[in-house]
Amino acid sequence: MAAINFFSLLFFSFVHTVFSASIAINRAGWTITSDSYQPGMEAAKAFDSDVASFWHSAYKPTLDPLPNVITIDMKSTYVVNGVSIQPRQDNSMNGNIGQHTIELSADGTNWGLFVANGRYVNDKTTKKTTFVARQARYVRITALTEAQSSANQWTSAAEINVYADVQYTSRSAWTVSADTAETTKAQNGPANAIDGSTATIWHTKYSGTIAPLPHWFQIDQSSLQTVSALSYLPRTDSANGRIGKYTVQASNDSTTWTQVSSGTWADDGNEKTAQFTTATVTARYFRLNALSEAGNRGQWSSASEINLVSLNSASFTAPPPSKGFWQNTVDFPIVPAAAAVLPNGKVLLWSAYLLDYYGGTNGYTQTAIYDPTTGVVTPRNVTNTAHDMFCPGISMTFDGKIVVTGGDDAAKTSIYDPVADAWIAGPNMKISRGYQSTATVSDGKVFNIGGSWSGGKGNKNGEIYNPTTKAWSLIQNALVSPMLTADAGGIYRADNHGWFFAWKNQTVLQAGPSKAMNWYETDGVGMTTGAGNRADDGDAMCGNAVMYDATAGKILSAGGASSYQTVDARSNAYLITIGQTLDFPAVVKAPSMAYARGFANGVALPDGTVFVTGGQSHVEPFTDTTAIYTPELYDPTTNTWTQLNPHAIPRTYHSVALLLQDGTVFTGGGGLCGNCATNHWDGEIFVPPYLLNLDGSRRTRPVINSVVSTATIGSTITVTTNGLLHKFALVRFGTATHTVNTDQRRIPLTALSVGTSYTITIPGDPGVALPGYWYLFAMDQAGTPSIAKIILLSP
Numbered sequence: 118m119a120a121i122n123f124f125s126l127l128f129f130s131f132v133h134t135v136f137s138a139s140i141a142i143n144r145a146g147w148t149i150t151s152d153s154y155q156p157g158m159e160a161a162k163a164f165d166s167d168v169a170s171f172w173h174s175a176y177k178p179t180l181d182p183l184p185n186v187i188t189i190d191m192k193s194t195y196v197v198n199g200v201s202i203q204p205r206q207d208n209s210m211n212g213n214i215g216q217h218t219i220e221l222s223a224d225g226t227n228w229g230l231f232v233a234n235g236r237y238v239n240d241k242t243t244k245k246t247t248f249v250a251r252q253a254r255y256v257r258i259t260a261l262t263e264a265q266s267s268a269n270q271w272t273s274a275a276e277i278n279v280y281a282d283v284q285y286t287s288r289s290a291w292t293v294s295a296d297t298a299e300t301t302k303a304q305n306g307p308a309n310a311i312d313g314s315t316a317t318i319w320h321t322k323y324s325g326t327i328a329p330l331p332h333w334f335q336i337d338q339s340s341l342q343t344v345s346a347l348s349y350l351p352r353t354d355s356a357n358g359r360i361g362k363y364t365v366q367a368s369n370d371s372t373t374w375t376q377v378s379s380g381t382w383a384d385d386g387n388e389k390t391a392q393f394t395t396a397t398v399t400a401r402y403f404r405l406n407a408l409s410e411a412g413n414r415g416q417w418s419s420a421s422e423i424n425l426v427s428l429n430s431a432s433f434t435a436p437p438p439s440k441g442f443w444q445n446t447v448d449f450p451i452v453p454a455a456a457a458v459l460p461n462g463k464v465l466l467w468s469a470y471l472l473d474y475y476g477g478t479n480g481y482t483q484t485a486i487y488d489p490t491t492g493v494v495t496p497r498n499v500t501n502t503a504h505d506m507f508c509p510g511i512s513m514t515f516d517g518k519i520v521v522t523g524g525d526d527a528a529k530t531s532i533y534d535p536v537a538d539a540w541i542a543g544p545n546m547k548i549s550r551g552y553q554s555t556a557t558v559s560d561g562k563v564f565n566i567g568g569s570w571s572g573g574k575g576n577k578n579g580e581i582y583n584p585t586t587k588a589w590s591l592i593q594n595a596l597v598s599p600m601l602t603a604d605a606g607g608i609y610r611a612d613n614h615g616w617f618f619a620w621k622n623q624t625v626l627q628a629g630p631s632k633a634m635n636w637y638e639t640d641g642v643g644m645t646t647g648a649g650n651r652a653d654d655g656d657a658m659c660g661n662a663v664m665y666d667a668t669a670g671k672i673l674s675a676g677g678a679s680s681y682q683t684v685d686a687r688s689n690a691y692l693i694t695i696g697q698t699l700d701f702p703a704v705v706k707a708p709s710m711a712y713a714r715g716f717a718n719g720v721a722l723p724d725g726t727v728f729v730t731g732g733q734s735h736v737e738p739f740t741d742t743t744a745i746y747t748p749e750l751y752d753p754t755t756n757t758w759t760q761l762n763p764h765a766i767p768r769t770y771h772s773v774a775l776l777l778q779d780g781t782v783f784t785g786g787g788g789l790c791g792n793c794a795t796n797h798w799d800g801e802i803f804v805p806p807y808l809l810n811l812d813g814s815r816r817t818r819p820v821i822n823s824v825v826s827t828a829t830i831g832s833t834i835t836v837t838t839n840g841l842l843h844k845f846a847l848v849r850f851g852t853a854t855h856t857v858n859t860d861q862r863r864i865p866l867t868a869l870s871v872g873t874s875y876t877i878t879i880p881g882d883p884g885v886a887l888p889g890y891w892y893l894f895a896m897d898q899a900g901t902p903s904i905a906k907i908i909l910l911s912p
Contacts (some may be wrong), residue, residue, distance in 0.1 A: 212273025358419025
């Protein structure tokens with residue numbers, strides 16, 4: 118596949134307060150064409166609402182090889198934010214789309230809107246690609262490979278839909294009623310479902326004589342309004358009353374009713390839409406009829422918020438480039454819950470023993486490697502290490518190997534060798550673990566502590582892996598007890614996801630998530646030394662911490678919650694400064710984020726800012742309720758947070774984020790819960806503001822012409838560039854899972870210049886310039902970074 122041409126145009130979607138929604142656009146009157154078809158299997162078969170028929174590229178008497186292209190003309194302009202492709206539903210997998218691209222156009226000639234690429238999994242499920250909304254009339258899908266075999270040269274699809282952004286209609290003139298409401302609590306009346314608060318609910322009567330199903334909830338808009346769907350947000354505090362089977366009716370007089378939608382909603386806390394059978398419905402009254410409770414828990418119904426929504430076809434505003442740009446979605450054949458940057462700049466991702474679910478000790482892992490330059494995604498089922506690597510510790514060694522420990526197969530160690538592109542079975546740990554954190558320390562060994570999620574609960578004291586002897590050893594005095602949180606889930610949660618920062622003399626600072634910080638000495642029998650509290654912060658489980666200036670020992674912590682789940686997250690942020698080994702770090706409270714976040718991810722950017730993305734304000738695994746779509750950027754020079762443009766897809770529990778070689782940020786995943794509504798088989802690419810001009814076009818970037826590919830710490834290197842530059846920075850490659858990325862750190866560099874030749878001295882302490890693979894960025898006066906050169910720093 119040729120390199121993707123990433124375009125400089127900017128587009129923006131309507132920002133939803135509660136959820137980012139879309140509905141399939143009515144396809145009446147549309148035309149669909151393809152570059153190839155088998156007679157009787159024309160492109161129109163993907164538009165006929167008949168899953169038994171399908172479009173298929175030509176295969177006889179002459180094969181028309183890939184790539185194959187299908188183009189949709191919607192006849193009108195919409196604010197498009199998604200495309201779905203249903204594979205053929207017969208007994209064959211022939212033609213299922215694998216590697217692909219999706220583009221949009223205003224005129225069908227200029228295809229300047231690249232919105233997605235990647236690879237779909239080879240199964241019968243409908244593939245939904247979601248992206249930040251753009252305004253377009255035409256959609257073009259290019260199939261580059263067939264999902265089941267790279268040798269096959271054909272493409273097929275049963276049904277293709279295009280989705281549009283929606284907006285809530287105003288509820289200011291509404292009155293609402295219901296057949297029943299619990300009268301013992303004022304907050305259970307029907308008006309609570311339109312008050313804009315997720316903390317209040319409408320609930321049918323449950324005390325005394327229970328009002329049996331079915332139930333209805335009626336909206337009077339006070340005048341005729343044209344809408345396209347009804348949205349329903351279940352209560353957030355309990356599963357009771359979630360609506361399962363439903364119908365929606367419309368009326369102009371509240372007497373004569375016409376059914377406009379029906380279906381069954383899943384038993385989860387995510388907001389749902391009931392899309393109408395016609396593109397729009399104009400009516401004054403709408404009635405939601407609850408025919409069953411989703412979990413069959415009782416004869417009641419409830420709702421946190423009910424809205425009517427319409428297509429957002431007119432309200433479209435370009436975002437300010439100062440807030441960045443979400444470039445494209447990357448589709449994956451797995452739900453990526455863990456990720457690591459490889460020495461060649463590609464990204465290794467994995468889920469568990471299944472593509473979209475975890476559990477048990479199954480001895481294998483579904484992985485994929487993503488190439489950001491070409492967009493190619495290559496899947497692999499890793500079986501030879503007998504290790505289900507879900508919920509592991511991850512660390513990069515000095516020579517770039519990825520060490521993955523524990524998880525579902527809680528005693529195992531697997532090592533990815535990027536040179537050989539091979540997985541190697543490592544030695545079993547001394548203590549079985551899952552949800553632990555690991556950190557590569559200054560002598561090249563890998564420190565490991567905590568992890569009561571699997572392999573037994575409690576006493577998960579420290580041990581260390583020696584890559585030279587390929588052996589684990591217990592560290593007698595590396596004690597887990599001082600770093601426990603007071604989690605409501607007990608020890609099962611209290612030692613999860615430690616915030617570890619390797620430092621000088623083989624020490625590691627544990628900066629969180631417990632409010633108590635600790636030093637761990639990892640040599641010999643080791644030692645655990647208290648490092649004071651993180652100022653007035655409480656326990657911050659599933660928050661994150663980022664070392665944005667390793668030379669100065671500067672760390673930013675952000676967010677987290679008092680317990681792992683079913684509590685509100687916090688917006689707290691703190692600046693932690695490490696000085697001498699074993700000294701108490703200095704801790705200063707920073708301004709709080711605009712959004713409370715748990716399950717978010719933090720990324721150190723080359724200019725010294727920290728990008729925090731995703732998460733949710735009320736932490737609850739496997740839900741997207743209260744998801745935060747708006748990232749924030751912390752600038753240590755001004756000590757301020759800036760809200761950036763929102764992404765399209767919730768990134769909550771089991772999401773990841775990593776810095777890429779071109780200075781963009783990859784964020785992806787979330788879910789991994791099997792047959793649920795919160796599996797996210799994708800990632801998104803964010804273009805930070807430092808790459809954009811005021812008009813949204815791409816800045817001209819400085820170029821590093823030459824630099825060595827390997828260097829020792831403490832050495833001086835020479836860098837030549839294409840012009841006069843302002844500063845340089847090293848950023849160590851990241852490895853991420855469950856909000857933890859102990860590998861990434863940034864080093865600002867001082868350079869001496871003679872023209873466009875710069876001399877740079879790398880810090881000489883391996884506790885600061887932790888050996889391994891690093892990006893070297895050069896930045897101009899405006900702070901625009903170059904595409905990085907990759908350097909291996911050796912001890």
